Each structure stands twice: as C-alpha cells, then as structure tokens.
Amino acid sequence: MLNSSGGTVATGAIIAQGSAGNGSGDNGGAGGGVNITSSGTTTLNGAIDASGGTSGGGAGSDGAGGSVSVIAGGALALGTNDITANQVSLKGVGVTQSAGSTVDAGAGTLIVDGGAAAINMAITAGRQ
Numbered sequence: 001m002l003n004s005s006g007g008t009v010a011t012g013a014i015i016a017q018g019s020a021g022n023g024s025g026d027n028g029g030a031g032g033g034v035n036i037t038s039s040g041t042t043t044l045n046g047a048i049d050a051s052g053g054t055s056g057g058g059a060g061s062d063g064a065g066g067s068v069s070v071i072a073g074g075a076l077a078l079g080t081n082d083i084t085a086n087q088v089s090l091k092g093v094g095v096t097q098s099a100g101s102t103v104d105a106g107a108g109t110l111i112v113d114g115g116a117a118a119i120n121m122a123i124t125a126g127r128q
Contacts, residue, residue: 011036013046018053018063028053031066031085042072042092043079050085051106065106075117078103089113097121 016032031050036042048070052063065086070076076092080101087108094117097103103110103121112119 011042011044011046011048014048016048016050016066018051018065020053020056022056027060028055028063030063033066034068034085036070038071039073041074041077042070043077044070044081044083045079047082048084049082052086065108067108078121091115093117095119095121 014034016034018029018031020028029052031052034048034050048068050066050068052065055062065084067087067089068083068085069089070091071089072092074093076090076095078090078095078097078101080098082102082104084102084104084106085108086106087110088103088105089109089111090103091111091113093115095112095114096118097120099122101122112121
C-alpha cells in the first residue's frame with residue numbers, strides 16, 4: 001500500500017504477480033493486492049501486474065489474480081502502462097490512458113471514476 005498526503009505520486013513498475021507452479025499438478029500462486037492512494041496527481045511510470053501465477057501443468061490450475069486500486073485526489077494518468085489484475089478500480093479527478101496500454105481486470109470488475117472530470121480511455125470490449 002502506498003499513501004501520499006500531498007503532492008504528486010509517480011510510480012515505477014509494480015510487480016505483485018503470483019509465483020508459477022513448479023511441476024505437473026502444482027498450482028500457481030495468487031497475485032498480491034496493490035493499493036495506491038494520493039491526495040494529489042498520480043502518474044503511472046510503469047506497469048502494475050497483480051496477476052496469478054501459471055500452473056505447473058497437468059492437473060494444476062493458475063493462481064487467482066489480486067486486485068489493484070488507484071485513488072488520486074487529483075488527475076490520474078495511466079500513460080502507456082498496462083494494469084493486469086483480477087479486479088481494478090481507478091479513481092481520480094479525471095482519468096486518462098494513452099493508446100497502446102491495456103487495463104485487464106480478468107474475470108473481475110473494472111471500475112473507472114473520473115469524478116466531475118473527463119475519462120479518456122481506449123476501451124475494447126473483451127470478456128463480458
């Protein structure tokens with residue numbers, strides 16, 4: 001969890017991905033949760049990956065993805081950075097995403113709240 005009570009937050013890449021299974025029948029590990037809260041502007045300068053780990057094959061299963069929550073008291077800019085998780089919540093005074101990036105909430109819910117400001121995201125219908 002990252003909390004900032006003022007100013008600008010600029011993140012690098014955040015990896016909370018689950019571990020991969022080690023052999024046939026071994027399950028992948030669950031992804032971790034990522035929470036970023038800022039009272040100011042927040043800019044992603046790297047990807048956020050909270051996906052589950054892959055199975056070791058055979059009867060093993062992939063691990064469940066974690067959740068990602070980014071709450072900005074100012075503008076939230078994703079830039080060209082990807083977010084991969086099982087549930088994603090993005091909130092800011094305006095939320096922007098540049099072309100070429102992906103926000104993947106897996107089988108979970110994707111929530112985008114721009115407050116009273118604009119939301120500018122490249123949306124492609126995927127899983128429903």
